[in-house]
Each structure stands twice: as C-alpha cells, then as structure tokens.
Amino acid sequence: MAKVNIIYWSGTGNTEQMANLIAKGALGTGHSVNVLNVSNATVVNAKEADILVLGSPAMGAEVIEEYEMEPYINEIESFVKGKKVALFGSYGWGGGEFMAEWTNRMKSYGANIVGSITVQYAPESDESMRCIEFGAKL
Numbered sequence: 001m002a003k004v005n006i007i008y009w010s011g012t013g014n015t016e017q018m019a020n021l022i023a024k025g026a027l028g029t030g031h032s033v034n035v036l037n038v039s040n041a042t043v044v045n046a047k048e049a050d051i052l053v054l055g056s057p058a059m060g061a062e063v064i065e066e067y068e069m070e071p072y073i074n075e076i077e078s079f080v081k082g083k084k085v086a087l088f089g090s091y092g093w094g095g096g097e098f099m100a101e102w103t104n105r106m107k108s109y110g111a112n113i114v115g116s117i118t119v120q121y122a123p124e125s126d127e128s129m130r131c132i133e134f135g136a137k138l
C-alpha cells in the first residue's frame with residue numbers, strides 16, 4: 001500500500017476541490033491517502049510520501065502561489081530526487097500554462113513526474129471525473 005500525500009494551496013477552493021477528488025480516486029485503489037493544506041504541511045510530509053501530489057492554482061503571472069506553496073517547494077526541493085511526484089491545479093484565463101514550468105522545475109530537482117492535471121476554475125462534472133481518474137491512476 002503506497003502512502004499518497006496530497007499537499008495543496010487554494011484561495012477560493014477550486015484547487016481544494018481537485019485535491020479532494022484526486023484523494024477520492026486514490027482511496028479507491030487502497031492507497032493510504034492524506035490531504036493537507038500546505039499551511040499545515042511539513043517537510044516530513046513530503047519525505048514520507050511514496051507518491052507526493054502537489055497542488056496550486058495559477059497565480060501572479062503564470063506561477064504557483066507565492067507565499068506558502070513557493071516557500072514549501074523551496075524547502076522540499078532537495079528531498080524530491082527520485083520521488084514519484086504528481087502535480088495539479090486550477091487556472092483562470094491562462095490555459096494552464098503555469099503547469100508546464102512547474103513540471104519542468106520539479107524535474108530539474110530530479111522528481112519523477114508521474115502526471116499532471118489542470119482544470120479551469122472549479123471542476124465541473126467532466127473535470128471531476130478526470131480528477132478522480134487521475135487519483136485512481138496514481
């Protein structure tokens with residue numbers, strides 16, 4: 001049974017909804033799943049995960065959230081080498097462009113990126129299913 005830690009930041013709840021849907025999918029496969037707001041997460045939560053699932057909306061100008069998620073990523077960057085990492089997040093008008101840069105950045109730290117998913121604003125029915133399936137495939 002893999003330990004799946006889902007750590008996210010969300011301002012208006014869209015990325016949080018994605019986190020919970022991904023967790024639902026991952027739970028269905030019998031993994032041990034923890035969902036944590038990044039404000040409650042420590043480096044240990046990243047280190048201990050067999051699959052680390054990180055979520056942030058697009059903020060600033062096509063970047064991840066700058067005041068909590070950005071510092072967290074800096075804290076864990078030396079622990080993600082070789083680790084399975086999946087990324088997710090909600091966006092507004094940018095087409096999910098921020099995700100490409102975030103993915104490349106995590107790869108540059110040596111993370112084994114096993115998938116990424118973006119949804120525009122809140123996940124509606126089709127996107128909800130996509131999030132659940134994404135969690136199930138982890």
Ligand SMILES: Cc1cc2nc3c(=O)[nH]c(=O)nc-3n(C[C@H](O)[C@H](O)[C@H](O)COP(=O)(O)O)c2cc1C
Nearest residue numbers: 010011012013014015057059060062091092093094
């Ligand atoms: C300060 C701020 C900056 C944003 N910058 C972008 C952006 O660069 N590109 C984009 O597609 N959406 C941008 N958005 C829209 C959010 O990504 C979008 O509303 C998202 O659904 C918010 O997710 P959340 O509910 O998890 O906070 C921005 C929103 C805010 C509040």
